Amino acid sequence: xxxxxxxxxxxxxxxxxxxxxxxxxxxxxxxxxxxxxxxxxxxxxxxxxxxxxxxxxxxxxxxxxxxxxxxxxxxxxxxxxxxxxxxxxxxxxxxxxxxxxxxxxxxxxxxxxxxxxxxxxxxxxxxxxxxxxxxxxxxxxxxxxxxxxxxxxxxxxxxxxxxxxxxxxxxxxxxxxxxxxxxxxxxxxxxxxxxxxxxxxxxxxxxxxxxxxxxxxxxxxxxxxxxxxxxxxxxxxxxxxxxxxxxxxxxxxxxxxxxxxxxxxxxxxxxxxxxxxxxxxxxxxxxxxxxxxxxxxxxxxxxxxxxxxxxxxxxxxxxxxxxxxxxxxxxxxxxxxxx
Numbered sequence: 001x002x003x004x005x006x007x008x009x010x011x012x013x014x015x016x017x018x019x020x021x022x023x024x025x026x027x028x029x030x031x032x033x034x035x036x037x038x039x040x041x042x043x044x045x046x047x048x049x050x051x052x053x054x055x056x057x058x059x060x061x062x063x064x065x066x067x068x069x070x071x072x073x074x075x076x077x078x079x080x081x082x083x084x085x086x087x088x089x090x091x092x093x094x095x096x097x098x099x100x101x102x103x104x105x106x107x108x109x110x111x112x113x114x115x116x117x118x119x120x121x122x123x124x125x126x127x128x129x130x131x132x133x134x135x136x137x138x139x140x141x142x143x144x145x146x147x148x149x150x151x152x153x154x155x156x157x158x159x160x161x162x163x164x165x166x167x168x169x170x171x172x173x174x175x176x177x178x179x180x181x182x183x184x185x186x187x188x189x190x191x192x193x194x195x196x197x198x199x200x201x202x203x204x205x206x207x208x209x210x211x212x213x214x215x216x217x218x219x220x221x222x223x224x225x226x227x228x229x230x231x232x233x234x235x236x237x238x239x240x241x242x243x244x245x246x247x248x249x250x251x252x253x254x255x256x257x258x259x260x261x262x263x264x265x266x267x268x269x270x271x272x273x274x275x276x277x278x279x280x281x282x283x284x285x286x287x288x289x290x291x292x293x294x295x296x297x298x299x300x301x302x303x304x305x306x307x308x309x310x311x312x313x314x315x316x317x318x319x320x321x322x323x324x325x326x327x328x329x330x331x332x333x334x335x336x337x338x339x
Contacts, residue, residue, distance in 0.1 A: 010093055012192060012224055013055040013078060013111075018087035019248075020048040020073055046295045047073040049248030050087070052322065055192070060218065060225040062239030062256070064232055064271070068292050070248040071228045072116075075194040078226060079113040109139060112185040116197035118177035122169040128155075128180055129165040136187045154183040157220075158213060175206035182213065192224045199234060211238055232275055236260060244268045247293060247303040250322060254329035264331040266308050302334065310335060 022045040030040040048070045055061055063071045076082040077089065080096065089096045091107045099107055115121040122131055132154055133147040142150045152162035158179040169177055178198065185193055195214070199207040215238060217223055229235050235242055235256070242259045244252040244267060252265040263269045270288045290307040293299050299306055305315035314334050322332040 009057050011054040011090075012057045012092060013053075013226075014088075014090040014093075015051050015053040015074075015078070016088045016090070018048055018051045018074070018077060018084045018089060019046075020070075020077060020082060021046055021085045043296055046248050046298055048077065048084070049298070051245075051248075051250055053243060053250065053253070055224060055226065057191075058218075058222055058224055059240045060227055060238055062235030062242045063226060063228045063245060064230065064235055064242060065245035066292050067230060068247075068295070069245045070295075071245050072196050074245070075113065075196045075226060075228050078192075079111050079194045080108055081113065105139075109141075109188045110190050111192045111194065112188055112190040113194040113196060114178075114181050114185050114198045116200055118174055118181050118201065119169060121181055122177060122184075124169055127166050127168060128172075131169070131180060132165075132183045132187050135184070136189075139188065141187075141189065150187075151183075154186055157186065157217070158183045159209075175202055175210065178202060178210055179213070182210075182217075186217070186221070190223070192226070194226045194228070196228045197230070198227070200229065200231070207234065214238060232260075232271060244271070247295060247298055249303065249332070250330075251304065251333070252329075252331045253322070254326075254331075258326070258329050262326070262329070264325050264329060264336070265304075265333050266310055266335070267304050302332075312338070 024043040026034065026040050026042055030038070034040055051074060053061070063074065065071050073082065077084050091099075091111065094103065096107055126134075129148065129151050133142070133151040136142040136150065137144050137147050148165070151165055155162045155165060160176060160179050160183070164172070169180065172180065199210050202210060211234065214225065218225065225238070227235060227238055239256050242254065242256050243250045244259070244265065246267050252259065252263070252268045259268060260272065263272055273286060288307055293303060293306060301317045302308070302311070302315040302320050305311040308315065312334060318334070320332040320334045322330050325331045325336050
């Protein structure tokens with residue numbers, strides 16, 4: 001399908017003001033301590049704090065940010081592993097929370113996830129044939145007698161020798177295990193795949209092979225990806241658009257070329273300054289000052305203002321809205337109003 005045809009289609013996934021809060025109430029010991037004046041309170045972690053995002057069929061959206069920014073949690077919400085506390089997730093125009101029966105099953109099979117650790121995500125007691133073939137048989141996509149042939153086809157598709165299907169996960173290398181995870185996700189014939197740091201645990205040379213495999217599968221199967229990573233260089237290789245997340249919110253969203261050539265948000269600019277280059281000569285790295293604020297007690301106003309070199313008094317009290325600053329480029333920064 002061409003890019004023009006993709007643009008004419010409605011979003012395959014839509015997120016509207018999606019939030020996820022983890023609440024830790026005061027336990028019995030804490031309540032007893034409060035009687036003695038301890039002053040313990042219910043703790044609330046704002047993991048995802050209001051995300052709006054449309055994902056078009058066939059595109060790859062890279063989600064980037066520091067550890068703890070909520071990008072993996074957002075991926076688990078999209079894939080249905082975690083239900084949002086507030087907001088709405090739509091799949092093919094229908095709210096997921098309203099789905100039931102066959103509709104719900106279509107969504108759950110249509111959105112699959114590939115996890116960061118290719119070893120921890122595979123059952124060490126199961127052979128590869130069962131790891132890949134169990135789910136499609138259980139959901140009636142493949143007959144039990146055809147499982148071996150189906151698994152062999154998937155293994156060839158991801159670059160594995162089908163003769164290895166009787167082996168256990170520990171008998172494979174890290175790159176091979178990640179290919180098993182990819183085959184397991186493909187086994188349910190999804191339309192959307194959430195890749196959570198899918199190449200972060202791999203050697204650089206293996207990363208390139210897996211990224212090329214993702215691109216080939218996208219072309220062959222017309223897949224849509226949410227590619228979660230902390231590495232902007234990796235994201236630039238595969239993504240059509242990039243969403244920059246900071247403390248549970250999207251602070252910039254734009255086509256990949258725009259992000260790398262004309263980044264608008266100070267946080268995006270700071271991330272880009274830290275990227276290594278191949279140009280010779282001395283270079284002074286200037287990491288982002290300060291630490292990522294705690295999601296237990298996020299800053300008022302713009303969450304980035306304690307670390308932003310261009311922060312204004314307004315940034316401390318008023319949260320900037322994500323709005324268009326150039327065609328196709330959204331940014332949440334008060335500097336745009338000042339300009």
